[in-house]
Amino acid sequence: MSFLNDVVNIVIKYYPNLLDGVGNTMLIALIGTVAGLVIGLLTGVVRTAPLSKNAVLRVLHKILNAVIAVYVEIFRGTPMMVQAMVIYWGYAFATGGSTLPLIPSGILIVSINTGAYMAEIVRGGIISIDKGQFEGAMSIGMTHSQTMLKVIIPQVMRNILPSVSNEFVINIKDTSVLNVIGVTELYYFAGIIKRQSFETFQTYLVVCVIYFILTFTVTRLLRWVERKLDGNDSYVIFGSQSDSAAEIRISREA
Amino acid sequence: MSEKVIELVHLQKQFGENTVLRDINLSVSKGEVLSIIGASGSGKSTMLRCINLLETPTSGQILYHGKDITGHDMNLSQYRAKVGMVFQSFNLFSNMTALNNCITGQVSVLKRSREEAEAIAMKYLERVGMAPYINARPSQLSGGQKQRVAIARALAMEPEALLFDEPTSALDPQMVGEVLDVMRSLAEDGLTMIVVTHEMAFARDVSSNVVFMSGGVICEEGKPHDIFENPQNPKTREFLTRFLDSHRGNY
Numbered sequence: 001m002s003f004l005n006d007v008v009n010i011v012i013k014y015y016p017n018l019l020d021g022v023g024n025t026m027l028i029a030l031i032g033t034v035a036g037l038v039i040g041l042l043t044g045v046v047r048t049a050p051l052s053k054n055a056v057l058r059v060l061h062k063i064l065n066a067v068i069a070v071y072v073e074i075f076r077g078t079p080m081m082v083q084a085m086v087i088y089w090g091y092a093f094a095t096g097g098s099t100l101p102l103i104p105s106g107i108l109i110v111s112i113n114t115g116a117y118m119a120e121i122v123r124g125g126i127i128s129i130d131k132g133q134f135e136g137a138m139s140i141g142m143t144h145s146q147t148m149l150k151v152i153i154p155q156v157m158r159n160i161l162p163s164v165s166n167e168f169v170i171n172i173k174d175t176s177v178l179n180v181i182g183v184t185e186l187y188y189f190a191g192i193i194k195r196q197s198f199e200t201f202q203t204y205l206v207v208c209v210i211y212f213i214l215t216f217t218v219t220r221l222l223r224w225v226e227r228k229l230d231g232n233d234s235y236v237i238f239g240s241q242s243d244s245a246a247e248i249r250i251s252r253e254a
Numbered sequence: 255m256s257e258k259v260i261e262l263v264h265l266q267k268q269f270g271e272n273t274v275l276r277d278i279n280l281s282v283s284k285g286e287v288l289s290i291i292g293a294s295g296s297g298k299s300t301m302l303r304c305i306n307l308l309e310t311p312t313s314g315q316i317l318y319h320g321k322d323i324t325g326h327d328m329n330l331s332q333y334r335a336k337v338g339m340v341f342q343s344f345n346l347f348s349n350m351t352a353l354n355n356c357i358t359g360q361v362s363v364l365k366r367s368r369e370e371a372e373a374i375a376m377k378y379l380e381r382v383g384m385a386p387y388i389n390a391r392p393s394q395l396s397g398g399q400k401q402r403v404a405i406a407r408a409l410a411m412e413p414e415a416l417l418f419d420e421p422t423s424a425l426d427p428q429m430v431g432e433v434l435d436v437m438r439s440l441a442e443d444g445l446t447m448i449v450v451t452h453e454m455a456f457a458r459d460v461s462s463n464v465v466f467m468s469g470g471v472i473c474e475e476g477k478p479h480d481i482f483e484n485p486q487n488p489k490t491r492e493f494l495t496r497f498l499d500s501h502r503g504n505y
Binding site: 130132133135136137138139140141142143146150151154155158231232 | 306308330331332333334335338339341343344345346347348349350358359362363391394404407408411
């Protein structure tokens with residue numbers, strides 16, 4: 001079984017490199033997804049906010065909406081690999097040769113790219129919330145921003161969680177394109193290991209399995225979070241016998 | 255007659271070409287329970303939604319203690335805290351427990367402390383008989399229970415007047431009873447209420463005044479006894495006759 005031996009040897013021999021790669025891949029994917037979600041929330045809130053009665057604010061709001069629309073179209077409409085090259089080398093070109101540090105560059109590129117997708121996911125999440133939720137909040141005098149913060153965004157977060165996990169999984173896999181600018185993520189290390197071991201198939205098979213373990217674990221984990229958030233379908237009446245939190249006191253008459 | 259809380263003056267509302275309310279004049283005094291009846295599409299709900307400015311009137315005035323609230327200088331948030339609303343579809347915040355539904359508005363709008371807001375919320379949840387369900391989320395409650403929490407949420411703001419937009423139309427007959435009982439007791443306590451309803455028995459027995467609307471205008475207005483026993487307008491007569499025919503025995 002020399003094939004299996006090869007595979008095991010690659011893991012044993014190169015595990016520090018592989019772990020390094022996994023660490024960087026997960027770091028870039030995680031921060032990139034969270035930052036992308038923040039971008040998505042901000043743009044989503046801006047784009048769904050009612051236009052102000054003040055003429056100046058209304059014009060500014062419309063300009064901001066247009067800027068967001070352009071951002072979303074450009075970053076959804078071009079490959080992330082090309083975006084990485086353009087941003088990384090564009091910075092080098094503009095500054096006359098100095099380059100950004102690699103890992104932060106990777107995080108920046110993934111964040112901006114994910115933000116464009118998240119912008120649409122969040123916008124969809126906000127407009128899918130029943131109009132009655134807004135009206136209920138308005139009817140007791142809550143302002144638009146209070147309503148967003150306390151009522152709408154928490155519901156949006158729950159509703160878009162499956163899409164957000166999807167983006168996270170996509171990012172774990174797609175950080176592999178960052179090897180074009182030399183970011184030391186998992187796929188970059190695969191190239192190094194291949195060149196040292198001359199065992200191309202075995203190397204990429206190992207990397208393939210590692211990617212799958214990463215994405216599968218993340219998917220299961222986030223599914224668990226979803227179930228936790230949903231809680232019970234039925235309600236235990238406060239203070240009743242079936243309420244485990246209720247205190248049952250038994251006193252005996254003397 | 256005591257002090258006027260809400261007054262509508264030449265109120266008009268159009269959705270595009272479609273005129274839904276034409277020249278509505280109406281006033282509600284402190285402690286009055288005003289029922290608005292009429293067929294679906296007659297503009298009842300639109301009028302109620304205008305009072306809370308969920309719809310912006312096309313023209314006319316809405317006076318709150320004599321002050322026009324359609325002007326730009328009016329603090330809408332404070333006004334809405336004073337004139338609450340209960341919806342047909344409850345509109346409880348689905349991400350919060352019953353208790354938090356009643357707390358949020360007090361903390362955000364009235365700037366009450368969390369402890370104070372919780373005590374007040376508990377008081378009104380008890381009032382509507384929902385104290386055992388304070389930790390339930392709306393999805394875990396029945397329609398009647400949801401509507402009672404919604405009433406508690408509105409009451410927790412300690413409003414001067416409460417608007418009810420067909421509060422029992424989405425409920426089955428048994429739940430209708432539990433919600434109407436709560437509303438009846440609020441009326442007895444002297445809360446100013448405007449109720450859009452298809453519950454004729456409630457309109458007849460509980461309200462101090464009844465308004466019949468048809469085609470976006472107020473056709474008839476008067477004491478419940480006069481409207482129900484001796485309607486003057488032929489449209490009112492026709493509506494009530496048809497209503498009684500289809501609800502024989504319930505009325």
